[in-house]
Amino acid sequence: MNINQLLQHALTGISVGGCYALIAIGYTLVYGILRLINFAHGDIFMVAGYFMIFSFAVMPFPVAIVVTLVGTTVLGILIEKFAYSPLRQAPRMSVMISAIGVSYLLQNLATYLFTALPKAYPAIPGLKQVIKIGDISTSLVTILTPIITILLVVLLLWLVNRTKIGMAMRAVSRDYEAASLMGIKLNQVISFTFAIGSLLAAVGSILYFTDRMTVFPFSGSLPGLKCFVAAVFGGIGSIPGALVGGFFIGICETVIKAIGLSTFSDAFTFIVLIVMLLIRPTGLFGEKNIDKV
Amino acid sequence: MLKVENLKVNFGGIEAVKGISFEVKEGEIVTLIGSNGAGKSTTLRAISGLVKPSEGRIIFEGSDITKIGSSEIVGKGITLCPEGRRIFPDMTVLENIKIGAYLRNDDLTNDIEKCHRLFPILKERENQLAGTLSGGEQQMLAVARSLMSRPKIMMLDEPSLGLAPLVVKDIFNILKEINEEGVTILLIEQNANMALRLADKAYVLETGTIAMQGSGKELLDNPKIKEAYLGKKN
Ligand SMILES: Nc1ncnc2c1ncn2[C@@H]1O[C@H](COP(=O)(O)OP(=O)(O)OP(=O)(O)O)[C@@H](O)[C@H]1O
Ligand SMILES: [Mg+2]
Numbered sequence: 470m471n472i473n474q475l476l477q478h479a480l481t482g483i484s485v486g487g488c489y490a491l492i493a494i495g496y497t498l499v500y501g502i503l504r505l506i507n508f509a510h511g512d513i514f515m516v517a518g519y520f521m522i523f524s525f526a527v528m529p530f531p532v533a534i535v536v537t538l539v540g541t542t543v544l545g546i547l548i549e550k551f552a553y554s555p556l557r558q559a560p561r562m563s564v565m566i567s568a569i570g571v572s573y574l575l576q577n578l579a580t581y582l583f584t585a586l587p588k589a590y591p592a593i594p595g596l597k598q599v600i601k602i603g604d605i606s607t608s609l610v611t612i613l614t615p616i617i618t619i620l621l622v623v624l625l626l627w628l629v630n631r632t633k634i635g636m637a638m639r640a641v642s643r644d645y646e647a648a649s650l651m652g653i654k655l656n657q658v659i660s661f662t663f664a665i666g667s668l669l670a671a672v673g674s675i676l677y678f679t680d681r682m683t684v685f686p687f688s689g690s691l692p693g694l695k696c697f698v699a700a701v702f703g704g705i706g707s708i709p710g711a712l713v714g715g716f717f718i719g720i721c722e723t724v725i726k727a728i729g730l731s732t733f734s735d736a737f738t739f740i741v742l743i744v745m746l747l748i749r750p751t752g753l754f755g756e757k758n759i760d761k762v
Numbered sequence: 763m764l765k766v767e768n769l770k771v772n773f774g775g776i777e778a779v780k781g782i783s784f785e786v787k788e789g790e791i792v793t794l795i796g797s798n799g800a801g802k803s804t805t806l807r808a809i810s811g812l813v814k815p816s817e818g819r820i821i822f823e824g825s826d827i828t829k830i831g832s833s834e835i836v837g838k839g840i841t842l843c844p845e846g847r848r849i850f851p852d853m854t855v856l857e858n859i860k861i862g863a864y865l866r867n868d869d870l871t872n873d874i875e876k877c878h879r880l881f882p883i884l885k886e887r888e889n890q891l892a893g894t895l896s897g898g899e900q901q902m903l904a905v906a907r908s909l910m911s912r913p914k915i916m917m918l919d920e921p922s923l924g925l926a927p928l929v930v931k932d933i934f935n936i937l938k939e940i941n942e943e944g945v946t947i948l949l950i951e952q953n954a955n956m957a958l959r960l961a962d963k964a965y966v967l968e969t970g971t972i973a974m975q976g977s978g979k980e981l982l983d984n985p986k987i988k989e990a991y992l993g994k995k996n
Contacts, residue, residue, distance in 0.1 A: 639852070644848055644850065649811075649831075650832060650848075651864045652833045653833060654831075
């Protein structure tokens with residue numbers, strides 16, 4: 470492998486990693502606030518793909534992008550309202566089962582409505598444009614993905630750390646009761662968290678499927694699982710952790726494929742999960758506990 | 763101002779509060795004392811909307827707030843400084859103070875200054891994570907945080923828990939100062955001696971019912987109270 474090929478693969482890895490990071494953040498945010506692994510998150514990502522296919526067919530692409538983003542956000546909020554919020558007082562296991570149920574529901578609904586055959590993902594004008602840097606040629610989306618990812622993460626960190634709603638999110642994720650004693654409305658903050666997670670998944674979906682070019686009802690399962698691993702790797706609950714985890718999984722996966730071990734690349738992700746859970750269950754940036762009672 | 767009528771709270775099978783009634787008048791300091799498990803915290807939590815009463819009514823300034831959510835109750839001017847402080851350990855001291863004013867959209871500068879005047883240590887530690895404060899400092903932070911919502915009535919659940927006697931005295935002096943500025947206070951205390959000295963009116967809770975009531979002074983002089991709560995024998 471020469472240096473150009475290496476750079477080429479690195480670029481692909483970083484790009485895939487960016488998509489993974491955007492999805493992983495959704496897991497991390499929801500886990501942070503509800504202590505719930507939202508198994509439906511990967512499927513929300515898949516539905517976002519269909520939103521784009523169908524809206525693109527009938528409207529100009531900038532509008533279709535907006536429709537996809539808004540539609541996915543609303544979907545996330547609705548899932549929380551109907552499948553999770555009625556279980557607020559229930560044991561955590563019940564909520565998790567509900568999440569698995571929603572995941573199957575979305576997959577089966579998509580199969581029923583759109584058949585299991587892959588549908589072509591529309592080419593958003595300009596995104597697939599080939600770009601040459603020296604001897605490396607790549608598409609615009611590959612370069613754009615990590616940039617968009619980093620920008621969104623910076624924006625998200627600002628939101629969480631510097632704004633009032635972000636402060637409320639941190640308070641709720643720490644202590645429901647104390648947060649409500651401050652006048653914070655739990656349901657509002659939880660809805661908001663799902664909205665952000667789903668919105669980022671929608672952005673990730675646009676970037677990811679533009680590269681992959683097809684969507685089918687199970688398109689979300691494997692990326693969903695990988696991004697969950699990315700979130701655990703970085704330390705679930707931590708936004709920078711999800712970012713680092715996403716890039717790590719994406720880059721490793723690409724490298725493994727590049728050295729000719731494609732069949733092994735998915736298994737690798739789960740080995741990462743197992744190893745991480747064994748040696749450092751809280752992940753790279755896992756919550757540090759400084760409670761004093 | 764605040765009226766509790768025949769309040770009952772159940773947890774599964776057990777009745778933690780068995781139909782208590784009491785009143786807090788505007789400008790007063792009222793204290794609830796009683797042994798462990800008497801239902802004091804549960805009473806305050808019910809007023810704050812954190813637990814739902816099974817029976818009874820809670821009336822604040824003439825309107826029924828029994829079924830209202832905690833967030834709205836804070837908005838009406840009732841704040842609870844909860845048992846065990848419950849500050850947000852991974853936020854800074856200043857953020858903790860600010861979050862107390864979550865429902866307000868006006869300028870907080872004066873209120874923050876006031877908190878700093880009452881508790882100078884909080885200014886010194888402004889940018890430190892609240893979880894790294896000492897227990898007593900955390901308690902001060904919890905009181906300061908509760909003040910930030912500009913409450914009409916402030917409920918405090920054992921603010922002196924685990925504090926050095928001198929700090930307890932400070933906290934009590936500050937409660938008095940807060941009260942003199944017009945905030946009504948409903949106080950739960952294990953430290954019956956200090957609480958009764960401070961209070962205009964006191965209620966003694968025993969296993970979910972009100973066993974005795976009277977002015978702070980009356981109860982201080984009551985032989986039964988002396989024996990059970992003040993550790994003195996006549
Ligand atoms: N969430 C709960 N579930 C079950 N039982 C509870 C719950 N909260 C309180 N109780 C019970 O209700 C009773 C009253 O509790 P409460 O916390 O009000 O007591 P307290 O008077 O504040 O006592 P302390 O002085 O020890 O703080 C106790 O017997 C307690 O075990
Ligand atoms: Mg108590």
